[in-house]
Structures are given as structure tokens and as C-alpha cells.
Amino acid sequence: MYNKCFLVFIYFSLNIFSLKGNFDLKKIENKTCVVPLAIIGGGPAGLCAALYGARAKVHSVIFMGAMPGGQLTTTSYVENWPGVKRKLGWEIMKELQEQAEEFGAVIKYDNIEKVEFDKWPFILHTSSGNEINALAVIIATGAYPRKLSIPGEEEYWAKGVSSCAVCDSPFFKDKIVYVVGGGDSAIEYVMNLSSYSSQVTMLVRSERMRAAARMQEKLKEYPNVKILYNKTVTQIIGDKNKVTELEILDTGTKKKEKVIADGLFLAIGQIPNNSLFRSFLKVNSQGFIQVHHPTTQTSLPGVFAAGDVEDPDYKQAAVALGSGCKAALDAISFLHHIGITEMRLKRCNLLK
Ligand code: NDP
Secondary structure, three states, rough: OOOHHHHHHHHHHHHHHHHHHHHHHHHHHOOOOEEEEEOOOOOHHHHHHHHHHOOOOOOOEEEOOOOOOOHHHHEEEEEOOOOOOOHHHHHHHHHHHHHHHHHEEEEEEOOOEEEEEOOOOOOEOOOOOOEEEEEEEEEEEOOOOOOOOOOOOOEEOOOOOOHHHHHHHHOOOOEEEEEEEHHHHHHHHHHHHHHOEEEEEEOOOOOOOOOOOOOOOOHHOOOOOOEEEEEEEEOOOOOOOOOOEEEEEEOOOOOOEEEEEOOOEEEOOOOOOOOOOOOOOOEEOOOOEEOOOOEEEEOOEEEOOOOOOOOOOOHHHHHHHHHHHHHHHHHHEEEEEEHOOOOOOOOOOOOO
């Protein structure tokens, strides 16, 4: 633990030292609207960063974006938020927001439309027409599950259709469920669901899976799991309240059939919300923002990334929460290193 902290400290010191000229505090002397810590995205990562930032008495402003509360608000009951046995996703996020606000975090229901990360202070342009000068930025814009875009998908989302097996498997006890996808996530979903559901069928759209061989091998241990190749779902049918049937297409013969189903899990990839930042920051081959592990520092000093936008693997709210905490600590450390001592700089009238 001590060694890791020491490494992080050395990392920041060397990085900031080499770029000290870029963060000359004279550059902020005449600015009228300066925010020490701007957080983009109001899901678990962003709100946790705001809580930690504000509690450390760093004036922290969070731009909630298009989906305040993040993906957790699109699910129903959550049973794996540590410390909370069972609660609606939006309620959990509302409490987290209130907790951040109690410590002074400023919540803005506004979207960031454009960023200028090629200058410092970094400039953020909001949908409402404001221009914010930010000394440090945390990107917590999340990701969204790739969808099939088929009839019934929107109507039955969270009523049998889900993209998170860890979150929703227990709701499908003794039920018949289908999983679409042939990657590692799909296999994890299937394994997770198999302990609850009576029958789990995995639909792979081609004749082979993309998942690692060792993952595919594991599936053989699950007696209630069936794998169908060259199949995908073309329609989700229900009784208005829940899913009852699926229309399945054989991608080879083009024949369609209807099957009885209680649930459909989509494991066909996540798309990170990074379009505003791609030209400034390094991203990996799937588009997730690269950070210098174990820190949350992106390829641009002063800009940090937390949660699903930088995490292609775990996709869990609790992981995003921890990542937001790390990003706030990293950003505070950065602000100290560049000499920001008056942490409650409140020159931005628009943001009081
Ligand atoms: P992937 O991108 O690896 O796989 C997506 C799967 O969905 C593919 O089988 C793809 O098919 C299929 N697919 C995509 N679009 C459609 C569609 N419209 N209709 C039907 N099927 C579709 O995503 P994952 O989330 O599985 O994995 C993301 C990353 O996370 C990977 O690097 C993976 O290795 C990693 N991961 C690792 C885990 C582990 O090691 N335990 C667990 C989970 C994820 P096709 O192959 O034909 O394109």
C-alpha cells in the first residue's frame, strides 16, 4: 500500500515537474470564471469524485450531462451496492448526489458540448452557453451498452431486457433466459445466470465465439446452458409488463422462430462516451480512455478519467465509484503540485 502511494506521488511529481510551464498560475490571474475541479458526468464515478473533491474543500463542480445518475438509473432494483441491501437505482444515485451536495459540491444539470484541452486552464463549453476555465478535469462520462435496435427492446428494457447479469440475474430465478453475444462478457453472463435460471441459452450470431478458449471451456460445466450458433434475436415480445417471447433468426438459413422467454441479456459490447475527448487523449483499440494505472491520469496531465469510460472490463457501479474516488484524490494531488493552495477559488459567478 505504502509503495503504491509512493509510486503515485513520484509519478505526479515527475510528470508535473516536466510540464510546470504549462501550468503557470499567472494564466489564471485575469480569468473571470475559474473552477479548480470540473467533473464531467453524473454517474457513480462522477458523483463520488464530487463528494471526495468537495469534502477535501476543493471547489468541485459536476456537470451531470444527458443522463443524471448514469446507467444505474436505467435499472430497477439494485442488490449489490455495498451497504445497501436492495434499493432502486435512481434512489441510490439521488442519495449519493445529496451526500456530495452536503459537502459543497455544485451540481449543474448542464451538458458539456465541447472541450479545449489544448490550453490551460482547460476550457469547457456548456450547452447553456457558459465557458468554464477548469484547472483540473475528471472525465466520468461512462459508457452505454450496445443495443440490438430491434422492436420491443426499448419497451421491455428493465422489464426482462437487461445488459447487466451481475445486477439482474437474481430476478430470473427458475426462469428461461437468453443471452445474445459471443464474447467473454456473454460467457460471464451465462455463468452468472445459470445459478439462478432454469435454462440459459446463449445466442452467437456467427458460427464461432469471440470469447477466450478457456472461457468457452468453462461453459461445459454448466448443465442448464445451451449454446446456439448462427442465431440472433430480431424481436422482443411481451404482455406490456414483461417479456414473454423472442423471435429468433437463424443467420444462415434466414428462418425465424418464436420461443418462450422470460428474459434477454445483451452482451454485445459497450460504447464509451468519449467523442468530445478523442482528439486530445489516448484511447485503446475499443475507444476506452487510457489511464496510467494505478492512477486515473490520462495521457494529458491535469485530465483524469474514471468509471466505465476508462474501464472496458468490469462495468460495475461499485468499481466506477472507487475509480471516481481515486480520480478525485489524483486531481487534488495534481492541484497541490501545481501550487493551487486557495482551493476554494470561487470566481465563477455562474457557478455559485
Ligand atoms: P466483445 O466486443 O469482445 O464481444 C461482443 C460480442 O457481441 C461478439 O461476440 C460479437 O459478435 C457480438 N455482437 C456484437 N454486435 C452484435 C449484434 N448486433 N448482434 C449479435 N451479436 C453481436 O465484448 P465483451 O463485452 O464480451 O468484451 C469486452 C472486453 O472485455 C473484451 O476485451 C473481453 O476480453 C473483456 N472481458 C474479459 C473478461 C474476463 O477476462 N473475465 C470478462 C468480460 C469481458 P462477433 O464476434 O460476431 O463480432
